[in-house]
Amino acid sequence: MGGSECGSESDDEYAKLIRRMNPPRVVIDNDACENATVIKVDSENKQGTLLEVVQVLTDLNLVVTKAYISSDGCWFMDVFNVTDREGMKITDESIIKYLHKSIETDACFRPSLKSSVGVMPSKEHTSIELTGPDRPGLLSEVCAVLTNLKCNIVNAEIWAHNTRAAAVVCVTDESTGCAIDDPHRLSVIKELLSNVLSVNNDSRSAKMAVSMGVTHTERRLHQMMFADRDYENVGDNKTLRPQVVLLDCLEKDYTVVMLRSKDRPKLLFDTLCTLTDMQYVVFHGTVDTGRMEAYQEYYIRHVDGLPIRSEAERQRVTQCLEAAIERRASEGLEFELRTNDRVGLLSDITRIFRENGMRIRRAEISTEGGMAVDSFHVTDMLGNPVEVKAIESICEQIGQTALRVRQCPEALSPKPPEETLTSFLLGNFLKACSFQTFRLIRSYS
Numbered sequence: 280m281g282g283s284e285c286g287s288e289s290d291d292e293y294a295k296l297i298r299r300m301n302p303p304r305v306v307i308d309n310d311a312c313e314n315a316t317v318i319k320v321d322s323e324n325k326q327g328t329l330l331e332v333v334q335v336l337t338d339l340n341l342v343v344t345k346a347y348i349s350s351d352g353c354w355f356m357d358v359f360n361v362t363d364r365e366g367m368k369i370t371d372e373s374i375i376k377y378l379h380k381s382i383e384t385d386a387c388f389r390p391s392l393k394s395s396v397g398v399m400p401s402k403e404h405t406s407i408e409l410t411g412p413d414r415p416g417l418l419s420e421v422c423a424v425l426t427n428l429k430c431n432i433v434n435a436e437i438w439a440h441n442t443r444a445a446a447v448v449c450v451t452d453e454s455t456g457c458a459i460d461d462p463h464r465l466s467v468i469k470e471l472l473s474n475v476l477s478v479n480n481d482s483r484s485a486k487m488a489v490s491m492g493v494t495h496t497e498r499r500l501h502q503m504m505f506a507d508r509d510y511e512n513v514g515d516n517k518t519l520r521p522q523v524v525l526l527d528c529l530e531k532d533y534t535v536v537m538l539r540s541k542d543r544p545k546l547l548f549d550t551l552c553t554l555t556d557m558q559y560v561v562f563h564g565t566v567d568t569g570r571m572e573a574y575q576e577y578y579i580r581h582v583d584g585l586p587i588r589s590e591a592e593r594q595r596v597t598q599c600l601e602a603a604i605e606r607r608a609s610e611g612l613e614f615e616l617r618t619n620d621r622v623g624l625l626s627d628i629t630r631i632f633r634e635n636g637m638r639i640r641r642a643e644i645s646t647e648g649g650m651a652v653d654s655f656h657v658t659d660m661l662g663n664p665v666e667v668k669a670i671e672s673i674c675e676q677i678g679q680t681a682l683r684v685r686q687c688p689e690a691l692s693p694k695p696p697e698e699t700l701t702s703f704l705l706g707n708f709l710k711a712c713s714f715q716t717f718r719l720i721r722s723y724s
Contacts, residue, residue, distance in 0.1 A: 303328075305382045307375055309368050315344050315360035316369040320382060324355045326582065329561055330551045332357060334495065335381045337548040339374060340364055346547065346566035348577075364544070404433055404449040405459045406494065407468070410507045411476035411485030413444035415638045415660045419629035420475045421446070426626040428468055429453040435625070435644035436496050440606045443509040447496045453622050465489050497545070501552040501603065510595075510602035521604040523597045525587065533562065533578040534586040536596070540604050542573040550575060553603035557596065558582045610640045611658035612665050614673075618681035620651040628653070631676050635669045636660055 303322035311317040320332055329348065336343060336359065345360040363369060409421065418437055425432060425448070434449040452459050459465060469487055476485030486507070521540035528535050538550065547566055554561060554577070564577040580586050587593050616628065625644060632639060632655065641656040659665055674682050 303383050305379050307369070307378060309370065312360055314366075314368075315362050318359045318361060318378065320355075320357045320359075322355060324350050324353045326560060327555060328355070329357065330548075330555050332382055333548050333551055334498065335378065336361060337497075337545050339377070340544070341369065342366075342544055343547050343566060344568050346564070348561060348564040350562050402458050404451050405465070406490045407446075407448045407450060407472070408488040408490070408499070408503060409444075409446045409448065409472065409476060409485070410487075410503050411444060413439040413442055416633045417444060417475070418446075418639050418642065419626070419633040421448070421472060422626040422629050424471050424475055425450060425468070426623045428464075428471070430459065430468070431456070431622050432625050432644060433646050434496075435642070436500060437639065437642040437644075438500050438504065438606050439640050440504060440602060441509045441512070443504060443507050445500050445503040445507065445509075447494075447499055447503075497548070498552060501549065501606070502556055504602070504606060505553065505556050505599065509606070510598040521601050523600045525593050525597060527586065528578065531578070532586055533580060536575075536577045536579055536600070538573075538575040538600060538604070540573055541608070542568045542571060543608065545607060546573055546604065547575070549603045549607055550600065553599050554579065557599060559596075607641070609656055611656050612670070613685040614655045614657065615683040615685060616651060616653040616655070616677070616681060617683075618651055618678070620646050620649055624651055625653070628655075628677065631673055632657060635673045635676075637665055637669060637673070638662070 303320060306317075306319040308317040308319070318336075322328060333343070340363070341361040342364060343359050343361050345358075347358040349356050361369060369375065422432065429452065430450040431453050432448060432450055435446060437444065437446040439445075450459065451457060459468075469489055473485060473487055476487065486503075521538060524537045526535040526537070536554075540546070546568075551561070559579045559581055561577045561579055564575070566576075567574045587596060618624070629639065636659055637657040638660050639655050639657050643654045645652050657665060659669070670684060674684065
């Protein structure tokens, strides 16, 4: 969101004064739409604010069903239709108050989001960032190493995409329950985990970082996989991939980005993360979701004020947006684990998955009030669906009361009618260049 002509001065004293005189204004309306809560945000325009607002919505697990984005000079207006995960309007007063506070106060004076995420000091845990080649049993080996080193995993998130893997793992000392700050011990952790990640004949070496702090995990995972170039060499099979089309809108000197993909939670956040990391500014846009599909359209320029000029950059943006959508796409069966937390639990659980021939494609690990609340998306070792016999075996070993099996939504839903890339392009070309998006915004407001 927002023009680069304003973002360049966002940190000087004059810009800070303007923000204090014109703080963001949030209007939350449960009457304007029959089946969603409408959140309207008006604010001074600076680079990264759109992503900050969407990040607040994402962290509250709110689902964006429609969005209208518009900026005019140094001011912007965004409108979001949102529901909770059950498709209901937002009526919880604590959530409504949190939205006002986070957007009207915190977002106003928070430093701009750049291409990297700052690390804030924390004594609660040590954050370990891992990137490298994906392979069966990788998470199990990482967990085993950390358990042997007397590290307790309290939170973690792991993504795998296009033969690459990235993870942010938060650990504490097993005996003290605090962050690990001993330099020698951290050096040993780094050395042993680097050995686990290393694979011979891989042109992209594994990377690892240890920090005494916290950051936004999902935001960081996007940056790590982007830096690891997981968007390269995906292959020529486009049948199941998101459709991404970039057009020139010469009348207004924008590049128009149109995306069509399966709908899922946090899709808007994932797209905006990548555009921001690639230093592109969204000036106008619209998002519309249906029962199975989502359509996104953005009018963008680079932070230097120019639209995309070269075919090489056009291809790179297309690849990166495809990867951003695919990283979090559900793959395989989803297992939900809820049981009493203990040291070494994750190591045991991942070992059981591996011994039963399952490969973890994505995982979210958390602890709540002494309970482990984990989610695992798994396939067999070759990427095929898991056999029923293996599912029964793993449920028996872990426990029927602790482990719940959920079918992947993509496997249950019928496939939407296929549309070629050409028909998709032609069907949206006139819409893009006639600026229907802006008319929608004006009529909506």
